Amino acid sequence: MRVVSGIQPTGGLHLGNLLGAILRWVRMQDDGECLFFLADLHALTVEVDPEQLRANVREMAAALIASGVDPARAILFRQSAVREHAELAWVLQGTARMGWLERMTQFKEKSGKNKERSSVGLFTYPVLQAADVLLYHATHVPVGEDQKQHLELARDIALKFNNDFDTELFTLPEPFVGGGTAARVMSLRDGSAKMSKSDPSEMSRIQLTDSDETIAQKIRKARTDPAPLPADPSELAGRAEARNLVGIMAAIQDRPVEAVLAEFAGQGFGAFKPALADALIALIAPLRARLEQLRSDPAEIDRILEVGAERARALAAPTLDSAYRAVGLR
Ligand code: TRP
Numbered sequence: 001m002r003v004v005s006g007i008q009p010t011g012g013l014h015l016g017n018l019l020g021a022i023l024r025w026v027r028m029q030d031d032g033e034c035l036f037f038l039a040d041l042h043a044l045t046v047e048v049d050p051e052q053l054r055a056n057v058r059e060m061a062a063a064l065i066a067s068g069v070d071p072a073r074a075i076l077f078r079q080s081a082v083r084e085h086a087e088l089a090w091v092l093q094g095t096a097r098m099g100w101l102e103r104m105t106q107f108k109e110k111s112g113k114n115k116e117r118s119s120v121g122l123f124t125y126p127v128l129q130a131a132d133v134l135l136y137h138a139t140h141v142p143v144g145e146d147q148k149q150h151l152e153l154a155r156d157i158a159l160k161f162n163n164d165f166d167t168e169l170f171t172l173p174e175p176f177v178g179g180g181t182a183a184r185v186m187s188l189r190d191g192s193a194k195m196s197k198s199d200p201s202e203m204s205r206i207q208l209t210d211s212d213e214t215i216a217q218k219i220r221k222a223r224t225d226p227a228p229l230p231a232d233p234s235e236l237a238g239r240a241e242a243r244n245l246v247g248i249m250a251a252i253q254d255r256p257v258e259a260v261l262a263e264f265a266g267q268g269f270g271a272f273k274p275a276l277a278d279a280l281i282a283l284i285a286p287l288r289a290r291l292e293q294l295r296s297d298p299a300e301i302d303r304i305l306e307v308g309a310e311r312a313r314a315l316a317a318p319t320l321d322s323a324y325r326a327v328g329l330r
């Protein structure tokens with residue numbers, strides 16, 4: 001099993017990243033060879049603030065390590081430090097079809113009404129993502145629900161390339177959405193919106209850097225409804241905020257929603273919220289402490305990322321070479 005996944009360096013981590021992706025990465029480190037990277041080339045597809053990007057890469061790397069990504073076991077690096085990503089992406093732009101990319105829902109969402117003014121990179125974003133995983137012959141790619149379509153595209157690209165050039169170079173990657181924790185953590189203010197860095201309300205998300213008091217306060221003020229919790233998960237239908245909070249608890253405790261409900265059925269949020277706040281604080285406080293320590297030594301973060309890049313390059317270079325040969329560039 002070869003696991004590859006990336007995350008955009010948006011700065012710090014929030015609970016959505018942590019439960020939806022990072023804690024799954026951490027668990028997978030025991031199951032296979034893992035490569036995790038900061039997708040800083042992908043960050044160029046929207047407006048760029050160079051100083052901010054530089055800072056965000058370090059901050060995100062520190063947050064990943066603090067959360068349990070272990071650079072001694074997993075290969076942790078920044079995408080732009082391994083130039084094979086960009087080079088293979090260019091080769092694969094000859095394989096990917098316009099029609100395939102035009103179906104990508106993330107592009108439609110991100111470009112919105114302003115498609116004509118979007119960067120070309122935003123359109124070809126999924127081709128770079130395909131290169132990210134195909135370079136390393138990834139077998140499993142842990143991603144959130146919203147990235148499944150991009151992974152299916154990577155499979156289509158791999159298949160067409162292998163066919164067109166009569167080779168077996170690329171492994172077809174499996175999107176891996178399961179893995180225990182909640183696939184999707186929603187905003188604490190609106191159960192129908194994903195928890196997101198771009199939500200203007202700080203109260204909508206919990207950050208790795210939040211103090212215990214802030215965490216408790218955000219949970220106290222989280223939107224809910226007046227009904228008690230049911231025993232059966234199907235009765236959470238139509239109660240998006242309730243379902244979200246129960247889902248967060250289940251993910252933290254790594255047990256099914258049924259088990260959480262069995263404990264709290266018949267009780268209201270007056271009982272559930274303090275228990276949830278305690279569980280969150282127990283999860284985040286040690287990560288926050290480690291993050292503060294890591295932040296005090298940025299040179300060490302840079303060194304860790306450079307060691308990771310070195311290891312990644314050793315795996316990526318032969319694949320790019322084979323791809324160049326297959327298309328007649330060598
Ligand atoms: N597009 C992914 C996201 O926004 C990040 C990403 C880039 C990624 N390259 C990847 C994820 C390769 C998995 C594999 O979440």
